Structure formats: C-alpha cells, structure tokens
Amino acid sequence: MAAIIDVQHVNKAFGGLKVINDCSIQVEKGSITGLIGPNGAGKSTLFNIIAGALPLDSGRVLLDGDDITNQPANALFHRGLLRTFQIAHEFSHMTALENLMMVPPAQSGENLFAAWFTPGLVRSEETEVRRRALEVIDFIGLHHVRNELAGNLSGGQKKLLELGRTMMTDARVVLLDEIAAGVNRTLLGDLVTNIERLNRELGYTFLVIEHDMDMIARLCDPVIVLAQGSVMVEGSIAEIQNNPEVIEAYFGAAS
Ligand SMILES: Nc1ncnc2c1ncn2[C@@H]1O[C@H](COP(=O)(O)OP(=O)(O)OP(=O)(O)O)[C@@H](O)[C@H]1O
Numbered sequence: 677m678a679a680i681i682d683v684q685h686v687n688k689a690f691g692g693l694k695v696i697n698d699c700s701i702q703v704e705k706g707s708i709t710g711l712i713g714p715n716g717a718g719k720s721t722l723f724n725i726i727a728g729a730l731p732l733d734s735g736r737v738l739l740d741g742d743d744i745t746n747q748p749a750n751a752l753f754h755r756g757l758l759r760t761f762q763i764a765h766e767f768s769h770m771t772a773l774e775n776l777m778m779v780p781p782a783q784s785g786e787n788l789f790a791a792w793f794t795p796g797l798v799r800s801e802e803t804e805v806r807r808r809a810l811e812v813i814d815f816i817g818l819h820h821v822r823n824e825l826a827g828n829l830s831g832g833q834k835k836l837l838e839l840g841r842t843m844m845t846d847a848r849v850v851l852l853d854e855i856a857a858g859v860n861r862t863l864l865g866d867l868v869t870n871i872e873r874l875n876r877e878l879g880y881t882f883l884v885i886e887h888d889m890d891m892i893a894r895l896c897d898p899v900i901v902l903a904q905g906s907v908m909v910e911g912s913i914a915e916i917q918n919n920p921e922v923i924e925a926y927f928g929a930a931s
C-alpha cells in the first residue's frame with residue numbers, strides 16, 4: 677500500500693491528560709478514509725498533529741514518505757496537505773467569493789504568486805484568482821450567495837466554503853473535520869458528490885472525521901475507529917458496523 681499519510685506511534689498529552697496514545701494510522705493515496713470514534717476520542721487532536729497545528733510528544737508523521745513531524749501548517753499547506761476546521765473559520769466581513777480569493781496559492785500556483793509582484797500582471801492575476809474562485813463557488817453550489825458576507829451564511833454553507841478553500845490550491849491530501857455537521861440534507865448530498873468528484877477527477881486523498889454514519893458509509897473505505905487516542909479497529913464500513921467492540925464503544929449505553 678502507498679501510504680500518503682503515515683502516522684507512527686504518536687503520543688500527545690495535555691497536562692496530565694493523555695489524549696493520543698501510541699496511535700498509528702495509514703491513509704492510502706487516492707483513498708477516502710474515514711476516522712470515527714466517540715466524542716473526545718482524539719480525532720481532532722490527531723488532525724491538528726498531522727496538519728502541523730499542534731506539536732506531538734513522541735512518534736512520527738510521514739507525508740508521501742517524507743518526515744513532516746512538527747512541520748508548521750503553512751509549510752505543509754504548500755506541500756498540498758490541507759485541512760478544514762470543526763468550527764468554520766471564515767472571514768465574516770468578506771463575501772463568500774472574497775473568502776476563496778484570500779486563500780494563498782500553493783504548489784503550481786506559486787508561479788501565479790510571483791506574478792503578483794510583477795507590475796502589469798497584477799490585473800490578469802486578480803482575474804485568474806477570481807476566475808478560479810468563481811469555478812470553485814459553482815462547484816460547491818454557493819454561486820447564489822457568492823456576494824453575501826460570509827458571516828451571514830448558514831452553518832452548512834460555511835462548511836461548504838471550508839471545502840471550497842481547499843480547492844483554491846492544488847491539494848493532494850485534505851483532512852475534513854466534521855464537514856457535514858449542521859449541513860442540511862440537500863447540501864449534504866452536494867457535499868458528498870463533490871468530495872467524490874475531487875477524489876476521482878482530481879486525485880484528492882481524503883481523511884474524513886464524521887459522526888454521520890450515512891455519510892461515512894457512502895464515502896469512506898476504509899474506516900478507522902479511534903477510541904481513547906488509539907486505533908480500536910480498521911476495516912470496511914460493514915466490518916466496522918458489525919464489530920462488537922465498536923458497537924459497545926458507540927452504543928454501549930443504549931444496549
Ligand atoms: N488544547 C487542549 N487542551 C487541553 N485539552 C484538550 C485540548 N484539545 C483537546 N483536548 C482534550 O483532548 C480530548 C480529545 O479531544 P478531541 O477534540 O481531539 O476529540 P474528538 O475526537 O475530536 O471529539 P469530538 O468528536 O467531540 O470532536 C478531549 O478530552 C479534549 O477535551
């Protein structure tokens with residue numbers, strides 16, 4: 677298996693609280709891998725560690741075979757490793773379209789970035805970023821609210837905008853943290869379709885944290901179950917749903 681993300685024996689504690697516990701996961705290149713687990717299992721913390729937002733205590737993280745342990749988020753961004761946030765973090769006083777235009781170019785876009793400093797190319801550069809932002813906003817189905825202030829969008833629309841931000845660059849790996857939370861059913865269908873298209877047509881690899889099991893079932897293979905900071909089990913959604921340990925962890929109180 678070609679792992680694009682390879683998390684090896686990672687540990688992380690906050691004060692005395694051990695949150696990530698000898699955790700090892702691999703995300704195969706080209707996959708849409710699910711990451712599920714009860715509240716507080718450490719899913720977002722693991723994302724923060726992978727994406728360079730939080731230093732780990734021990735262990736390693738590899739991106740496409742290169743050690744990226746504790747590299748800062750912006751360096752990883754330029755290598756095509758992007759994430760969305762569990763709480764959307766839009767620029768509320770800018771329009772939806774302007775929010776997309778704010779995302780700095782990465783990878784092949786670096787040529788465009790150089791052009792920003794070349795007088796005379798500035799206009800065409802702005803046009804290029806704007807054109808891409810308009811394509812993205814169409815893709816995520818927010819064309820009709822493109823000129824609304826982002827702060828006025830619904831929770832679901834803000835999540836779509838988060839996904840859109842990852843499309844302004846040439847992403848290779850995208851970490852989605854509860855992108856479906858608060859999104860209505862119609863928008864959710866669009867979101868799932870868009871994730872599938874990005875995966876198939878543009879070769880994005882996704883690691884998806886989600887509590888919505890329908891969405892996980894539709895999108896993800898394999899699915900990794902995290903509990904108390906370690907991998908409990910990994911497999912297809914069918915294997916996960918029939919696993920007694922998982923049923924106990926998730927539904928134990930209900931049975
Ligand atoms: N910066 C922090 N300082 C202290 N404790 C933290 C910090 N971030 C997270 N924690 C704790 O670490 C544990 C794991 O949190 P995390 O947010 O990673 O869980 P999660 O699996 O994403 O949960 P949820 O499904 O509710 O989003 C929780 O007990 C949380 O309170």
Ligand SMILES: [Mg+2]
Nearest residue numbers: 719720721762
């Ligand atoms: Mg979380």
